[in-house]
Amino acid sequence: MEIEKFNGVSFELCKLKMEDLLVDRDLWVAMTATSKPSGMKQEDWDLADKKARGCPKSCVRRATIAVLQPKQDGKLYDFFLYFSKNDIHGGLDFVLMQKINLQGELTKNSEESKHNSKFNELEGFVDWKGRPARKSSHGGKRAVYFVYAMTILDNLAFVGSIINLVTYFMMTMNMELAEAANTLTNFVGTTFLLSLVGGFISDCWLTRFKTAIFSILIQIAGYLVLLIQAHDKSLWPPQCDRRDLTAVCVKVSGGKSAMLFVGLYLVAIGNGGSRASLAPFGADQFDERDPDERGNVSHYFNMLFFCVTVGSTLGVTVLVWIQNYKGWDKGFGISAGVVFFGMICILLGCTSYRNRIPQTSPLTRILQVFVVAFKNRKLQVPENPEDLYERDDKEAILVTDRLLHTDQFKFLDKAAVETENGKGKSSWYLCSVTQVEEAKIIVRMMPIFASTVLMSTCLAQLQTFTVNQGVTMDRSMGKNFEIPAPSLAVIPLLFLNFMTPIYDRFVVPLARRFSGHESGITHLQRIGIGLVLSAISMAIAALVEVKRKNVAIEKGMEDFIPILMPPIPMSVFWLGFQYFVFGISDLFTYVGMLQFFYSEAPATMRSFATSFTFASLSMGYFLSSVFVSIINSATRNITGSHGWLHGHNINRNHLDLFYWFLAILSILNFFNYLFWSSWYKHKPVDLYEPSIKQSKEEI
Known part of the structure; x- marks a missing residue:
């Protein structure tokens, strides 16, 4: 100046x-x-x-x-x-x-x-x-405290349940290990996939606040169905004597199976909808056009993750202990109760919220661009991008809607080429540059989204097979206390409870001095660090499993039956290494994805775009089920256990090879991510007004 x-x-x-x-x-x-x-x-x-x-x-x-x-x-x-x-x-x-x-x-x-x-x-x-x-009088820091409270209680109920459901499926519903693991991953995958539906509804039909409330009510109904089944033993399959190695356990089927899945998927629908709407709803309480408020968005997402870890910590300790020692009926009852109390917390803050007005369906806007571009496929795109059609500023609902033209995906630019047939008609005949750029943004996000799926597959193992490993190991802590195997996840969670505020308050400001970025490091860099750590976590898991199996073989405990026989003389805390590394990975990747999809998305489709974070988790859980099924089929005739992951006996299986498989895939996936993250072009927002020049001359 x-x-x-x-x-x-x-x-x-x-x-x-x-x-x-x-x-x-x-x-x-x-x-x-x-x-x-x-x-x-x-x-x-x-x-x-x-x-x-x-x-x-x-x-x-x-x-x-x-x-x-x-x-x-x-x-x-x-x-x-x-x-x-x-x-x-x-x-x-x-x-x-x-x-x-x-x-x-x-x-x-x-x-x-x-x-x-x-x-x-x-x-x-x-x-x-x-x-x-x-x-x-609306929004700001005071409004998001209610979102924080709901996030803690929701994760207490949900994470505390899914971390232990494999045990419930095997011990109460008589499922085999692989089937129990697949049932869980399919359930969790569906939950996160349904977040896309919740995001779509909150963007174009209901406000994010209303979507969250309706979703929470559905989630409570699901927990109540599970509570009824867990309380009434006549709704269980016939129980069998697991001490008898020749006993044939009949798994849940018929109406009892239907009741189980109705309860599970009501929870999935409700939890998916609330996750998709609550995260962007909290971020909406800060105005991106206000430089002071814009800086709070990064802090909000870090604190949101902190609330996730606090709720998860309570879930994998208190709730898991209640499920194992007081009964699953009491566990599901507490889940329903805390989610209901969380809904009350959200309702208490209703007078202080900023509610974004739902707009046109984001899928419709994207589809219009592809349809019009296809109609105009024979037209030439003007050499000067300024010759493409752009709406008048007065048509924009938000100033952040107006996007600059980019050179990628030039075929889509044909949707903004003005023709005689398109003038004065709807967006099915002529799209603005901003609308075209919105479609380009979603297309550009897809490779980043796909590159994060495998990490979620690795996460699924910590909630299925790693829990089953822990059941076979020495879980004693002192003379009179035994750690529930699912509660091992508390190791990284406690670390994250301590590290997340430190990262937000000290690491981010320090990194900001060197990088100049509001978040310390860019969202894509944060995701990349998490992907590397997830590969390391799987390698550690493979090494620990090799040691665990060697101890079982040395002690002649290959046919160990959990609960009925003494544990393998190896401390369960060995599993803490893989949990610890993956916990750090989650700190980087989960928050990075939320911020990336929220900040890069057009203002009118932020719930839908933010739900890509949960859709990535969903695809990862489904991919885990696919991997388990394919690997079991491929290795059925070349292993004594009839498949790497077949049957109940984890000591006869080859879980270590499955972990190595995921570690190698994760390394390859990281290099794939490096390519797409360097190719990605950030959202080009137009913040320039020509009238500034005139006003400066008046001074």
Whole structure:
């Protein structure tokens, strides 16, 4: 900036903030004088230049706020009013609120007071009664505490149940190990897959708040069905004597099986819907156009993950102990109760929320682009992207909707080529550049999404086969206490409970100093670190399983029967190594995915895009079931156990080879991820308004 000082206020800080904005938006380019760097294409330089123009605008506003007083230079004051009275967007409501704070209470009923009242309203948001939401009374940090409470209670119930369900399926419902593992992974996979449905509904039909409430009610109904079956033994399959090695256990079937699956999948529908709506609902409480509030989004997602770990810790300890020692009926009853209490917490904050107004179906908008592009497949795309059709700013519901043109997937640009047949008609005949870019964003996300699926497959093993390993090992802790095998997951969870706040409060600010990124490191870097750690976790799991089997062979305990015989003389804490490494992996990848899909998605489809995180988990669990079935079939005739993972006896199986298989696949998948993450182009938001130039000249 050419002006170094105004009214004694230095602009040096303003210049530094401008550099931070450029770095944050990947627009910081080293160059000499005003020449473009060698090796950069002219069109790339022009695009970066256009995107960078919004950074000085933001900094000029902050500088204006810093020196503004009612009796100061008239032209500067007029410049400020120019922003107010010409409906210039991009943080206007933030500027106006700062102006009110500096000047004191404005004259009631004055024209300027009415104007400021108008821009205190948040476009695209309403309160619980359907009235326009106001920045001063809705949203912010106070609103997300209710979301945090629900997240803790929901994960207490859900994680505490799924971590131990394999035991319930095998010991009560008489399923074999592989079938029990597949039943669990299919259930969890369906739960996360249904988050796509929940995200779709909250984006285009119901608000995210209403979607969450209805989903929670369905989830409670599912737990109640499971409670009834677990309480009434007549709804169980015939129980058998597991001490008799020749006994044939009849697994659950018929109406009893139907009741089990009705309960499970009511929980799946409800939990999937609430997960898809609650995470973006909390992020909606912060305004991305307000520089101060925008920085809270990263903190929110870190704290959301912290709440997930706190709830999960309580689930795998307290709830698992109740299930094992007090009965599954009491366990399901507590799950229903805590989820109901979580719903009450959400309802208590209803008057303080910002509720985003549902818009057009995101799938419809994407489909329109492909349909119109196909119709216009014979047309030529103009060489100048500015010749493509773009909607008028007044048509945009949110300023963050307006996206700049990118060069990828040029075929889709044909949907924005104006024709005589398309003028004045619906989006099934002509799409705007912004709508085309929304479709491109979703397409660009798909390789990133696919690259994270295998990590979820690795996670599935920690909730199935690793639990079964723990059942065979020495779980004593002192003379009178025995750790339930599913509670081993508490090892990484306790570590994450301690590390997540440290990461958010200390590591992120430190990394921000070096990277200039609001989150310390980019979302894609965070995901990549998690993928590497998941591969290491599977390698550790394979080594531990080799040692466990060797101990069983040395002690002649290959035919060990859990519960009925003494455990293998090897501490269950050996399994803590793989849990610990994968826990760190989850800290990076889970939060990175939530932030990536939320921040990159168009504003009108953020619930749907955020649910890609849970859909990735879903695909991972389904892939685990596929791997188990295929590997058992492929190795049936070459192993004495009739398959690597066949039957009840884990000591006769080859779980170690399955872990090595996943470790090698994870390494290959990481290199696949590196390729796609370097190819990915971030969302190009247009933050530049030509009218800024005119207003600067007026000063």
